Ligand SMILES: Nc1ccn([C@@H]2O[C@H](COP(=O)(O)OP(=O)(O)OP(=O)(O)O)[C@@H](O)[C@H]2O)c(=O)n1
């Protein structure tokens with residue numbers, strides 16, 4: 001049997017409605033570059049590890065060419081098949097990856113949000129090392145650092161949950177392409193990450209410790225924080 005290869009799929013077709021900017025947040029500038037370029041560079045730093053790196057954008061996207069002028073380079077793919085939800089974007093992207101990049105069902109895919117632009121090559125390597133011999137696959141995740149409350153409809157505390165077994169799901173999430181496509185097709189568009197689809201078919205993805213810095217830029221205040229992290233990393237190099 002031919003050894004499994006690793007592909008990367010970056011969903012980049014969201015609208016960023018919670019970020020409150022004028023366009024899709026993944027093209028907003030951070031530390032002098034569009035957000036998605038920071039994301040892409042973390043994977044390009046490990047390009048030799050991957051059989052292909054694919055970015056999935058909306059069919060209506062008019063900004064990716066200006067944001068990433070040298071994309072796609074060799075081994076990279078621009079897939080203009082984004083859908084109405086993140087799950088649809090990932091599913092469409094996986095189908096296109098199989099058709100246009102020759103990815104097979106036993107190959108691995110690392111699905112990573114364009115909006116998690118602070119992921120590092122070290123974190124990506126840690127996920128690959130933990131999952132490449134695992135029968136299911138897994139995801140980067142962060143142990144819940146705060147006390148967890150359940151809200152009542154009136155906005156009061158209804159209860160407090162134990163946090164010892166709670167983790168925040170991050171990306172990348174790494175699964176076999178065939179298993180993930182099958183799981184996403186069964187799960188439909190309501191799942192908010194790949195692991196949820198895999199869980200729904202009765203499997204238990206591996207939780208691989210990530211970092212608080214690998215947060216998803218979602219709200220307006222996240223941008224200044226991400227920029228500060230990027231500047232502090234630059235100052236160290
Ligand atoms: N239909 C969609 C929705 C989301 N995404 C991508 O999935 C990642 C995580 O999505 P999130 O940031 O939560 O969604 P957005 O649609 O970008 O933002 P919002 O929910 O605030 O509108 C992002 O890289 C986003 O571009 C996508 O490719 N296709």
Ligand SMILES: C[C@](O)(CO)[C@H](O)COP(=O)(O)O
Nearest residue numbers: 086113169170171192193216
């Ligand atoms: C995939 C994800 O980043 C894991 O935390 C997250 O679920 C995506 O966010 P969304 O708001 O559900 O698109």
